[in-house]
Amino acid sequence: MYNYILKRILLMIPTLFGAAFLVFFLLRLIPGDVCELRLAGTGLYVDQETIDICREKLGLHEPMIVQFFDFLLGIVTFDLGESMWTGRAITYEMGLRFELSLQVAIMATVTAILIAIPLGTISAIKQDTWIDYIVRTISIAGIAIPSFWYGILIILGILIFTQSWFGEPWMPPLDYVPIWVDPWRNLSQLIWPAIATGYRYSAVATRMTRSAMLEVLREDYIRTARAKGLLEKVIINRHALKNSLLPVVTIIGIEFAFLMGGLVVTEQVFNLNGLGKLFVESVMSADYSMTQALVMVVVIVFVFTNFIVDIMYAWLDPRIRYA
Amino acid sequence: MSVAEIQVEADLETFDDKDPWYSVAIDLIKRKPLGAAGALIVLIMIIMALMAELIAPFDPELNSYEYMLVGPNWTFLFGTDQFGRDIFSRIVFGARTALFVGFVSAIIGSSLGLVLGVTSAYFGGRFDLIFQRIMDIFMSFPLIILALAVVSIFGTGTQNVILAITIPFIPRCARVVRSNALAVREVPYIDAARACGFSHTRIILRHMVPNVMAPYLIMFTAFVGQAILLEASLSYLGLGVQEPVAAWGLMLQGGAEEFAESAPWIPIFPGVAISLAVFGFNLFGDAIRDVLDPKLRSR
Numbered sequence: 001m002y003n004y005i006l007k008r009i010l011l012m013i014p015t016l017f018g019a020a021f022l023v024f025f026l027l028r029l030i031p032g033d034v035c036e037l038r039l040a041g042t043g044l045y046v047d048q049e050t051i052d053i054c055r056e057k058l059g060l061h062e063p064m065i066v067q068f069f070d071f072l073l074g075i076v077t078f079d080l081g082e083s084m085w086t087g088r089a090i091t092y093e094m095g096l097r098f099e100l101s102l103q104v105a106i107m108a109t110v111t112a113i114l115i116a117i118p119l120g121t122i123s124a125i126k127q128d129t130w131i132d133y134i135v136r137t138i139s140i141a142g143i144a145i146p147s148f149w150y151g152i153l154i155i156l157g158i159l160i161f162t163q164s165w166f167g168e169p170w171m172p173p174l175d176y177v178p179i180w181v182d183p184w185r186n187l188s189q190l191i192w193p194a195i196a197t198g199y200r201y202s203a204v205a206t207r208m209t210r211s212a213m214l215e216v217l218r219e220d221y222i223r224t225a226r227a228k229g230l231l232e233k234v235i236i237n238r239h240a241l242k243n244s245l246l247p248v249v250t251i252i253g254i255e256f257a258f259l260m261g262g263l264v265v266t267e268q269v270f271n272l273n274g275l276g277k278l279f280v281e282s283v284m285s286a287d288y289s290m291t292q293a294l295v296m297v298v299v300i301v302f303v304f305t306n307f308i309v310d311i312m313y314a315w316l317d318p319r320i321r322y323a
Numbered sequence: 324m325s326v327a328e329i330q331v332e333a334d335l336e337t338f339d340d341k342d343p344w345y346s347v348a349i350d351l352i353k354r355k356p357l358g359a360a361g362a363l364i365v366l367i368m369i370i371m372a373l374m375a376e377l378i379a380p381f382d383p384e385l386n387s388y389e390y391m392l393v394g395p396n397w398t399f400l401f402g403t404d405q406f407g408r409d410i411f412s413r414i415v416f417g418a419r420t421a422l423f424v425g426f427v428s429a430i431i432g433s434s435l436g437l438v439l440g441v442t443s444a445y446f447g448g449r450f451d452l453i454f455q456r457i458m459d460i461f462m463s464f465p466l467i468i469l470a471l472a473v474v475s476i477f478g479t480g481t482q483n484v485i486l487a488i489t490i491p492f493i494p495r496c497a498r499v500v501r502s503n504a505l506a507v508r509e510v511p512y513i514d515a516a517r518a519c520g521f522s523h524t525r526i527i528l529r530h531m532v533p534n535v536m537a538p539y540l541i542m543f544t545a546f547v548g549q550a551i552l553l554e555a556s557l558s559y560l561g562l563g564v565q566e567p568v569a570a571w572g573l574m575l576q577g578g579a580e581e582f583a584e585s586a587p588w589i590p591i592f593p594g595v596a597i598s599l600a601v602f603g604f605n606l607f608g609d610a611i612r613d614v615l616d617p618k619l620r621s622r
Contacts (some may be wrong), residue, residue, distance in 0.1 A: 014456060018456070019460050022461075026473075026476055029476055094480070143605060145594075145601075146598070146601075147596035148556065148559050149590070152594065153590070160584070257465065258465050265560060290474065298465060303463050306463075317450060318483065
């Protein structure tokens with residue numbers, strides 16, 4: 001087990017190094033000088049001196065290879081440079097938004113688990129009945145419906161509902177308050193995006209729970225348990241569900257990593273000032289230093305989540321012993 | 324079960340039927356009702372995309388100040404947006420954009436993945452190892468993040484969106500195809516072909532590629548749905564297809580949220596179109612997977 005963990009960690013290093021290499025050199029493929037492009041966008045006349053200052057600030061006057069190692073060093077030491085747009089430190093800008101994105105991600109995961117496991121289990125037990133068909137339709141729809149449209153519908157629904165019930169439209173608060181300052185206000189803002197992303201997320205997990213459960217229910221030991229005369233409830237909860245959760249845990253882990261991507265769009269819909277919105281803004285305003293830093297952060301989160309999922313997989317299923 | 328056997332079975336299933344097309348269709352509806360529904364949606368979309376000029380009653384890019392924010396009626400089936408453009412016409416033309424982006428990026432992405440995956444499996448050894456590590460690097464980017472990074476380099480617009488969607492697809496397809504191709508590589512006819520002195524290119528393209536068509540087709544149909552969703556997301560963010568081109572994601576941007584309460588038809592219809600399209604491709608893809616992959620059949 002320890003050997004396996006060590007091996008996985010060692011494998012992560014070249015992957016992350018390669019990703020950093022890719023991000024760094026891809027963004028330098030942009031035709032023309034980043035500074036000229038950036039400053040020309042302001043529409044004002046820019047003299048050579050300003051461009052030179054900008055280049056120096058970004059370290060662009062140095063050779064490419066030095067820049068790359070500076071970038072790598074920055075990632076390792078959490079000093080990612082300054083935003084080309086606001087001029088503030090990138091780590092500061094991220095720190096402001098990290099909390100919100102993390103909270104939405106966790107809430108969406110909890111929502112997904114709460115929906116997926118019961119629905120998937122019921123769907124498997126009642127295979128090919130109307131319950132199964134409804135659950136399957138809901139979960140296929142969850143994959144097809146774009147989460148941003150779902151978000152728009154939620155907002156629309158809230159507006160219409162509050163209008164007709166309370167006489168005046170109510171909107172979720174727009175400014176973020178940490179949960180320990182004002183839990184009610186915090187939740188009334190973040191519960192909606194969590195539901196919007198959690199639904200899509202749960203759709204994938206429901207399908208996985210269902211098919212894993214179906215597989216386990218056909219196992220011999222389930223028949224043995226039934227032959228022993230155990231209550232169906234005990235068979236499902238103690239024997240079937242426990243054994244079918246393994247692939248579900250994996251898919252929840254993988255989806256958690258993908259959530260970063262899902263949040264990019266959802267934060268836009270609900271106007272949340274999170275990492276996803278920062279990412280879109282940095283792409284729009286051609287803030288390359290911010291874009292490359294954010295891509296790297298997402299990749300690191302993604303790779304680490306996958307690593308943890310793999311370890312959990314080996315830990316949960318004693319049959320899996322990666323040599 | 325090896326891939327070769329899967330292929331044979333799939334062939335039997337599709338080509339043994341010498342019945343007229345309608346009985347094949349009825350058979351499909353009976354055996355795979357959801358798949359048939361998906362196929363129908365896909366078909367309707369294709370017709371909409373091909374004959375957009377004939378179906379759409381108005382020019383999708385025509386602004387009209389007389390008919391701004393008109394609700395659905397018999398002239399404007401789905402109403403008009405804040406610029407007085409007919410939403411129904413924009414949805415019909417949007418099908419063209421969605422399918423164009425979806426098909427082109429799925430074809431390029433999965434085909435490049437196919438060739439790369441088979442090549443990697445065929446040569447094996449160090450080449451395969453290095454190649455897989457490179458794929459690992461690409462796979463360490465979540466789909467939309469890599470797409471956004473590509474957009475930030477090449478800019479927005481339809482062609483760049485296709486590029487942005489295609490690149491993340493390649494390693495995903497290569498990975499799946501490779502694992503199937505590894506099995507094909509061990510089949511004796513590959514050794515026979517090498518003994519005959521055929522070139523690597525010939526063996527890869529003529530002997531191995533046709534035998535991994537099943538996973539290729541499965542990946543392809545899954546990619547079309549994903550590409551449509553991704554294009555809609557990018558366009559919604561304002562980083563995809565640009566105005567005034569009719570695209571579903573774009574129709575949900577800006578005015579859709581602003582006028583959501585007073586003109587709910589603006590956000591509702593494009594969203595339905597995206598969901599139905601992806602839904603259709605997913606159902607169709609699931610049915611194809613069931614037919615081509617007997618291990619998953621009857622589940």
